[in-house]
Amino acid sequence: MIYPEQLAISEQGLTHAKKETLLTRFFENMSEKKQLFLGYQTNQDVQFSSSLLPFLTLNLLNLGDGFEDGSYEINAKQFERAVIDYYARLWGFSTSFPPRSYWGHTTAMGSTEGNLYALWNARDYLNGYAVEGHHQAVQTKNKPVVIYSEATHYSVKKSCQILGLSTFNDAGPYLGDCPINQGNWQQALATKESGAVKEEDLYRIAAFFLERDYPIILILNHGTTFSGGSDAINRIINHLKPILGNNSEFDRRYWIHVDGALSANFSPYLKDDPFAISQDPYEFRHPDVMSICSSPYKWIGAPWACGIFLMREKFKVGSPHRPSYIAGRDSTVSGSRQGIYALYLWERLSTLGTQGLKKIAIRNEHNANYLHQQLTRLAQFQPNLIVMPKPNGSNIVRFSTPNDKINRQFSLAQDDVEVKGKNQRMSHVVVLSHVTQHMLDRLLDELSTPYAFQKPKSIQHPLTANYFGFFK
Structure with missing residues (x-):
């Protein structure tokens, strides 16, 4: 353990020996935690190529x-x-002919920055600002309203507050009775057991605002934070299309953004051809999707957070601000971004190639299915263990929250999930490249002990002794 006073920066500074001792101890502690790190969406298998080390002596700055x-x-x-060109091809934003029809950038954060940028551009687009495709501003009747489900990442609510955007909960009470939730505007847009939005509720909310000439900003999820479930994006957009209509220069009706924080990085590789766009209901690559973001560091592993943001260029709000200091457009949230992020992503993607990335996705899918199958088997012996269905294509497995010791041991995240009409506290495992079958067996072994899900004094149904240690 390192105590705060040991890290205090003094007037004289620390000796080299003391610094080395503290850093060594800290690295050993983090490495130990890595051995059983299962509960969060960050791949701890970080492979930093030695060929990139010289670039750490530079401040590579992607400015503007x-x-x-x-x-x-x-x-x-x-x-x-x-990197952006590769993702544009993977996500169906590129065309087979010039000129380039998309715009994007690597972010200084993960998908939080991507969500913020999407909402920022959507707000200004729907408020009639000049855009790349139409160089004149236009008059609009009403301010846009943001619609998203209860499983949407918390950064969306925060971004709405930063940007002064009204959510459907904020705007609805001034316009009439809520068409869902027994008329309660303050309730969230509910989701199914998988974490996917309840589509009929979404359709009714969207129709409510569109019928009143309020443009909507629709946030859809491809891989939610806790369940890994996805909205049926292709089906939802096709169903809404008759009332959405078409955006035009003088009639701006909607913005559709996909938060693909984790799943958009790997779900295409679970198909025979990662670049082939299907008509599957859960296909996220729809031509009416106007922007999308992801956090590639979560999937391929990186020593820092970084993200990808991509959008249809013709809808990009113009960037008239061109500081002479940088001799270009100041067109990103952060203004400047570390070039080493892009260099790192390029190195990993070009080293692995499409086939290497496909192998990782398939291996993770196999391990997630293995864990789900073994937990389902274990639930026959553990009376307090509930195993949630695994959404198709998700690398996340949810189950009843075990005791605090196990949660801390495996760094398990927790959330409340509605099961048969009751809220149940659940934990989850996120299966990424650093997660081995041995790690999963360690967890299963701990979960098979008598007191894994309740305090010893409250045990009423002791398990069969022969099952203990089964996964060793």
Whole structure:
């Protein structure tokens, strides 16, 4: 354990020996936690190529727009563009002919920044600002309203507050009776057991605002934070299309954004052809999706958080602000982004290639299915263990929260999930590259003990002794 006073920065500083001792102890502690790290969406299998080490002696700064060179010469924008181009092809944003029809950038954060940018651009687009496809601003009748489900990442609510955007909960009470939730506007847009939005409720809420000439910003999820479940994006958009209509220069009716924080990185690789877009209800690559973001560091592993944001360029709000200081557009939230992020992503993606990425996705899917099957088997012996169905294509497995010792031991995240009409506290495992079958067996072995799900004094149904240690 490292005590705060040992880390205090003094006037004289710390000796090299003391610093080395503290850092060694800290690294050993983190490495120990990594051995059983199962509960969060961050891949701890970080492979930092030695070929990138020299670049850590530079401040590679991608300043301003990644598609403009600008005047800051020590940058990695060409690598950023290569990464964005790859994701544009993977997510169906690129066309087989020039010119480029998409715009995007690597983010300084994960998908939180991507969600913020999407909402920022959506707000200004629907408020009539000039955009790349239409260079004149237009008058709009009403302010946009944001619609999202209760499983949507908490960063969306925060971004709405930052940007002064009204959610359907905020705007609805001024316009009439709520068409869902027994008329209660303050209730969230409910989800199914998988974490996918209840579609009929979504349709009714969307219709309510569109019929009153309020443009909507619709946030859809491809891989929710806790369940890994996905909204049926293809089916939802096709169903809504008759009332959404078409966006035009003078009639801006909607913005559709997909938060694909984790799943958008790997779900295409679970198909025979990762680049082939299907008509599956849960296909997230729909031509009416106007923006999308993800956090590739969560899936392929990285020593820092970073993300990908991509959108249809013709809907991008113009960036008239061109500081002479950077000789280009100041068109991102953070203004400047570390070029080493783009360089790292390019190195990992180009090393693995499409086939390597496909192997990782399939291996993780296999391990997630293994854990779910073994937990289901264990539930026959553990009276207090509930195992939730695993959404198709999800690498997340949910089950009843065990005791605090096990939660801490495996760094398990928790949340309340409605099961048969009652809220149940659940934990989950996120299966990523660092998660081995041995780690999963360690967890299963702990969960098979008599007191795994309740305090010893309250045990009423002791387990069969022969089952203990089964997974060793």
